[in-house]
Amino acid sequence: MDDTTHDLRARNFPSAQEDVAAVTPASRYAGPESAYRLAFDDKDFLLREELRPVRMQLELLKPELVQREHRIESTIVIFGSARILPRDEALQRVAAAQALGDADALKRAEMQLAMSHHYEEARRFAGIVTTASKQLDEPIAVVTGGGPGIMEAGNRGAFETDGPSIGLNIVLPHEQAPNDYITPELCFQFHYFALRKMHFLMRAIALVCFPGGFGTLDETFEALTLMQTGKIRRRPVLLFGREFWTKLINFDLLVGTGMINAEDLKLFHFVESAEEAWGVIERHYGLDALDTQTGAFAEDV
Incomplete structure (x- = not known):
C-alpha cells in the first residue's frame, strides 16, 4: 500500500523532476533530431x-526565489570598479x-596603489555592515556584482566577519569569474544587464x-534617475570619495544649467570612510537607537 495514501498534502501529480527521470524514449526517438x-x-x-x-x-x-528561501529581505549594495x-x-x-x-609602469602602479585605499574601505565597510547586521531584528546582507576589485572587497569583508553575501555576476566577453568570497548558494549569473540591475535594487536599503568606470556610473546614475523620477522610493546613496566624484561629475554645472534641480543634490551623500558610510545608514533608519525596531527596510521595485 502506498504510504502517502493518508497524507492530506500528498502530491496529486508527479513533480517535473520525477517526470524527467521517468522518461526513457524508445531508441527511435532518443536521437538529437527528435522533438520527444x-x-x-x-x-x-x-x-x-x-x-x-x-x-x-x-x-x-531564480534569484528572487532563492533569496526568499534564504530569507534575504534587506540588502546594502556596493558598486565600484573591477580594476x-x-x-x-x-x-x-x-x-x-x-x-x-619603467617610468610609465611605475606611474600606473602608483595610481593603483593610491586607489587601493578604496578596496580596503569597501572591505571594512562590508565587515561593519555584516557585524552590525547580526544584532538587528532584520538582518542586512551585502550585495555586489560578484567580480573582482571593489566587488571582491565587499564580498570579502562579509566573508571575513562570518556573514553571508550575494554576488550578481554577469556573462561578459572579457570577464569575469565570480570572486572567491561570495556565499555559494547566493552566487548568481546573469545574461541580461537590465534584470541584474533590477535585482540590485529590489531589496536594497x-x-x-565607490570609484569606477562606465559600469559603475551606469548602475549609480540609473538608481539616482529612478529615485529622481519617483519610480522607486528614496534610500541612501553614498558616493565614496568626494574628490573623485566631484572631479568626474560637475554637479554644480548640472544645477546651474538647469539640467537638474538643486534639490536633486539631496539624492546622495559624499562619504570618506567605512564608519561614516555606516553612520549615515544608521541614522537614516534609526539603527543607532538603543532599542531598535528595524522592521522591514526594502520594498520590491
Missing part, C-alpha cells in the same frame, strides 16, 4: 530566439615597476558607490 524531449528539459528549445521572454522571466525568478586592487597586490606592482625602471 520534455520542453522544460530541452536545452536547445529553451535557447531558441523565440524563447527570450521565457529566459528573461527565469532570470528574474581596483587590494593594497598588497598594488604594492607588488609598484615594486615590480621600480625593479624594471542603501547603495554605496
Whole structure:
C-alpha cells in the first residue's frame, strides 16, 4: 500500500523532476533530431530566439526565489570598479615597476596603489555592515556584482566577519569569474544587464558607490534617475570619495544649467570612510537607537 495514501498534502501529480527521470524514449526517438524531449528539459528549445521572454522571466525568478528561501529581505549594495586592487597586490606592482625602471609602469602602479585605499574601505565597510547586521531584528546582507576589485572587497569583508553575501555576476566577453568570497548558494549569473540591475535594487536599503568606470556610473546614475523620477522610493546613496566624484561629475554645472534641480543634490551623500558610510545608514533608519525596531527596510521595485 502506498504510504502517502493518508497524507492530506500528498502530491496529486508527479513533480517535473520525477517526470524527467521517468522518461526513457524508445531508441527511435532518443536521437538529437527528435522533438520527444520534455520542453522544460530541452536545452536547445529553451535557447531558441523565440524563447527570450521565457529566459528573461527565469532570470528574474531564480534569484528572487532563492533569496526568499534564504530569507534575504534587506540588502546594502556596493558598486565600484573591477580594476581596483587590494593594497598588497598594488604594492607588488609598484615594486615590480621600480625593479624594471619603467617610468610609465611605475606611474600606473602608483595610481593603483593610491586607489587601493578604496578596496580596503569597501572591505571594512562590508565587515561593519555584516557585524552590525547580526544584532538587528532584520538582518542586512551585502550585495555586489560578484567580480573582482571593489566587488571582491565587499564580498570579502562579509566573508571575513562570518556573514553571508550575494554576488550578481554577469556573462561578459572579457570577464569575469565570480570572486572567491561570495556565499555559494547566493552566487548568481546573469545574461541580461537590465534584470541584474533590477535585482540590485529590489531589496536594497542603501547603495554605496565607490570609484569606477562606465559600469559603475551606469548602475549609480540609473538608481539616482529612478529615485529622481519617483519610480522607486528614496534610500541612501553614498558616493565614496568626494574628490573623485566631484572631479568626474560637475554637479554644480548640472544645477546651474538647469539640467537638474538643486534639490536633486539631496539624492546622495559624499562619504570618506567605512564608519561614516555606516553612520549615515544608521541614522537614516534609526539603527543607532538603543532599542531598535528595524522592521522591514526594502520594498520590491
